[in-house]
Amino acid sequence: MDDRRPFTFYLLAGLMALFLLFLYGPMVIIYVLSFQGPDGGVTFPMVGLSTKWFGDILRPGQMADIPASFGRSLLLAALVSVLTVVLSVAAGLGFRRRFPGAGLLFYVAIASLVMPSLLVGFGISLGFQMLGLEQGLFTSALGAQLTWTLPFGLLTMFAVVARFNRSYEEAATDLGANAWQRLRYVTVPILLPGIIGVGIGAFTLSYDEYARTTLTIGSHNTLPLEIYALIASDSTPVLFAIGTVTTVVSFTLIGLTLAVVLRLQRRRSMRMA
């Protein structure tokens, strides 16, 4: 076979490079600007270098309390992540068989995913008001976020389960494993990289979510909502500093996950060998 690259390769490679530049360029600019000197503004030029703006994040300001909202966001994201993993893994396994109502549930999940986010929050807050319930982080906001992370988790599980060879489960049953042992020692370990993917996906979706949370949060904001409020009132590089910090948090999580998944895969391939 001809091993030369076709001209379309160079065309598409160029496009890919431009796209990556487009993707990362603006973000790199705000990371750089977050180290703006104390007298500098929100655009170039840089007036010296400082970490003043990072210090300002920690100071509970008039406008926003970033550290407290950061804590709330992490807590909520952890809870959303655990619930999404447990519920969508169970449902993903359930969808492998035909059952009455499967189509309906599938389309409800898709609808929940494509529904304009603010409307989901609006409906939930309306319900809480009419029932006379107080909205809060672990009630209405948690619920609103689950309508977003569960369909995502379910779709991911469809892809994960599609690659799963059921004969491993049959073999386990033939060897005398009961349902729990089969799940614990066979199904879950094989699906683990995908399950971790669902967990980390749900965590980051929750951690960055604002459209579904804004009407359902009650009185104490999560970090994205605090940032949202700050954008309207603040025009100093402190916004960029917050952006840098939240990006570092996301990247750390992604890095940790990748490391764990790669380790799992390596261990598995060593065991196979």
Add this chain to the structure above:
Amino acid sequence: MMQASGTHALELVVDGRPRARVGLPAWAVSWLQVAPVAVVLAVLFVAPTVLFLVVSFFDYDRVGMYPAFMLDNYVEVFTTPATLRIYLSSLRFALIVWATTLFLGFSIAQFLVFHVRTARMRMLLFLACAIPFWTSGIIRTIAWIPFLGRNGAFNTMLLDLRIIDTPLEFLLFSDFSVIITYVHLYTLLMIGPIANSLSKIDKALIEAARDAGASRFQTLFWVIIPLARTGIVLGSILVFTQVIGDYFVVKRMSGGQSASIVSALSTEIQAMQFPPASANAVVLVAFVAVLVAGMMRIVDVRKELVS
């Protein structure tokens, strides 16, 4: 570990426990497994949607709302000239962004699947595209401000290179910046599903098309694109609904010049005018539902995803 699970199995055989001791039929087991998700979605998605459908017929005044069955809220939605203008403006944004992300997403997915030769490189490039998606949308939106502004990085660069004499004004707080931000936020929603579809195509089909004399262009249009239609439709649904449902990017990046359907709606919600807001919400949901159902007619998304 291996040892332990081995003895487990052995014990069970010695116990002589029957293999299938659960008497439940298979579909009932599935029901139990999907029940938690079904309950959560019923309570937190279906019920609230039904609720604002009901409230959209309510009467209201400045102090509260009153159960009723009246169509006034809908009459108001359909007789306000702003409604049509906002829908057309959102639709225009959605179409431009859809076309742009489709072109970019398809080209990049094609590059990743057909042109990159090693799996490791493919993974690396795909991650490079995906990672920004896992970071804050708000931050990625405002990241464009210091880049596109009057004294922003892009203008400064062009001025330094003497390509322009005066800073370009149309870059920020305009339709242009809104579209750029949408493309930046949502192109991955195209790349993912399309790459997934492309990677399922049997390479032999493409070679067969070439052998039968098809040009590169003909192969693309008559073989690759039809086979990738699930990914194209799925990506299109995601991008379309994200743009239609947005209220933050338009508000932030148009400099107050454009409104979106949802940003108009959120103004009503803030004014506590729940019945007219609900009527608007119902109209929007119907609009999105028709769009999505129309796109889903092209392919059976469920069949492609679940099996």
